[in-house]
Amino acid sequence: MLSLHISPSSGVPVYLQIEQxxxxxxxxxxxxxxxxxxxxxxxxxxxxxxxxxxxRAFSNLEREGIIRTVPGGGTFVGSLTxxxxxxxxxxxxxxxxxxxxxxxxxAAQLRLGPDDIHKLLDSAIDDLARRSRTATRSSGEDK
Amino acid sequence: MTTYALQTFELVKxxxxxxxxxxxxxxxxNALSLNVPEGSNYGLLGRNSAGKTTTIRMAMxxxxxTRGSIRVFGLDPxxxxxxxxxxxxxxxxxxDKVLVASFTVRRLLELNRAFYSSTWSDDMARxxxxxxxxxxxxxxxxxxxxxxTKTALVAAIAQRSRLLILDEPTTGLDPxxxxxxxxxxxxxxxxEGRTVFLSTHQxxxxxxIADYIGIMDRGKLLLEGRLDDxxxxxxxxxxxxxxxxxxGPQILSATCNTDATQYILQRDPDEFERLLVADGxxxxxxxxxxxxxxFLELCRTSEEVxxxxxxx
Numbered sequence: 001m002l003s004l005h006i007s008p009s010s011g012v013p014v015y016l017q018i019e020q021x022x023x024x025x026x027x028x029x030x031x032x033x034x035x036x037x038x039x040x041x042x043x044x045x046x047x048x049x050x051x052x053x054x055x056r057a058f059s060n061l062e063r064e065g066i067i068r069t070v071p072g073g074g075t076f077v078g079s080l081t082x083x084x085x086x087x088x089x090x091x092x093x094x095x096x097x098x099x100x101x102x103x104x105x106x107a108a109q110l111r112l113g114p115d116d117i118h119k120l121l122d123s124a125i126d127d128l129a130r131r132s133r134t135a136t137r138s139s140g141e142d143k
Numbered sequence: 144m145t146t147y148a149l150q151t152f153e154l155v156k157x158x159x160x161x162x163x164x165x166x167x168x169x170x171x172x173n174a175l176s177l178n179v180p181e182g183s184n185y186g187l188l189g190r191n192s193a194g195k196t197t198t199i200r201m202a203m204x205x206x207x208x209t210r211g212s213i214r215v216f217g218l219d220p221x222x223x224x225x226x227x228x229x230x231x232x233x234x235x236x237x238x239d240k241v242l243v244a245s246f247t248v249r250r251l252l253e254l255n256r257a258f259y260s261s262t263w264s265d266d267m268a269r270x271x272x273x274x275x276x277x278x279x280x281x282x283x284x285x286x287x288x289x290x291x292t293k294t295a296l297v298a299a300i301a302q303r304s305r306l307l308i309l310d311e312p313t314t315g316l317d318p319x320x321x322x323x324x325x326x327x328x329x330x331x332x333x334x335e336g337r338t339v340f341l342s343t344h345q346x347x348x349x350x351x352i353a354d355y356i357g358i359m360d361r362g363k364l365l366l367e368g369r370l371d372d373x374x375x376x377x378x379x380x381x382x383x384x385x386x387x388x389x390x391g392p393q394i395l396s397a398t399c400n401t402d403a404t405q406y407i408l409q410r411d412p413d414e415f416e417r418l419l420v421a422d423g424x425x426x427x428x429x430x431x432x433x434x435x436x437x438f439l440e441l442c443r444t445s446e447e448v449x450x451x452x453x454x455x
Contacts, residue, residue: 008433012374041330044333049351050184050351050354051329051333051334052182052183052354
């Protein structure tokens, strides 16, 4: 199930917040492949945000193959293998680089060494994989 | 091609503010050029007496421009018979929600329904009353400010017009009702392709539902554009380095402290940051600004410029 939270005063454009949260929900298994997403209108009304903003986020995600729209049939999460596959490796790296740079700065300020950071990163990746596995398993039980 | 619901061209409105014949003239609106795309949810932001209400009154044909022009769907709202066509397509919630004291909500809605019979929706009137918790048999003589605002909103939304003009639509509304109003505007206006043009100084609410923003101060337009574009053009940058630039097209303001310089950037922040780094500067912090911060910075800077001009 998708649950979005928008923080309008954060300075991050709202369409980007939506994109990031949908990507994150998919990565963590909160959203499952082929799951139906609420309509643009519904999402906009629920979040009290402009429908054009939701449409912009959805169309960006669709271009990347993360979600797909069936004309007249609604919007669905893409299959897992498809998500992100529409992007070149260079583009994927370009996107993640600022986050890593931010991490490096914070770590330096807190006087944390590379070992500490590597360890944290590894455990975060493991965590995500575990949650994703659990979600897949419980989706199997549903059926 | 973009079509516009509302456009103004070098619009000026001058009022006499003195009491004698030789009294001072003030430009309530000063060379204003607004572009409100059809289908947008446009927030006109400004402090008190920025000229928002005067602009809206001219759009409704309630005041005549001193110079320049204003067009609603390409028509002149101050000239007959075009005015009639404008009024058929526009719903308006004025700033002062003055309603006939002896009327009830029901009576007012019936009048509006007769007046706008071709577009009016009873279902929508019922739905909005319910959502905003407005009793139909309430007489305005006993109505609170919030209930007067709600009544004006119900009448405007149920009119199902192409353009909805709301002047300070949140006056007197409690947070729950305000939240319902935002939902109604999103779901039953913008999602159906209707244009919503609203003025306010309540930034946090509007920042969510608006996709276009205009910021006015003392009659002038300081900034206009797509909200997402505006958000990504502004940034606060704290930098340490030698011989940093003090002015430039990207810089809205620069404050030098003993050990660092703080910039408020209004354009191409990435490029500016790259140039500084290439010159050997050290970027300490680079953060986006919220709409409230952008609003404050712009109003502050424009006041400083005007004060300087007044001294010269």
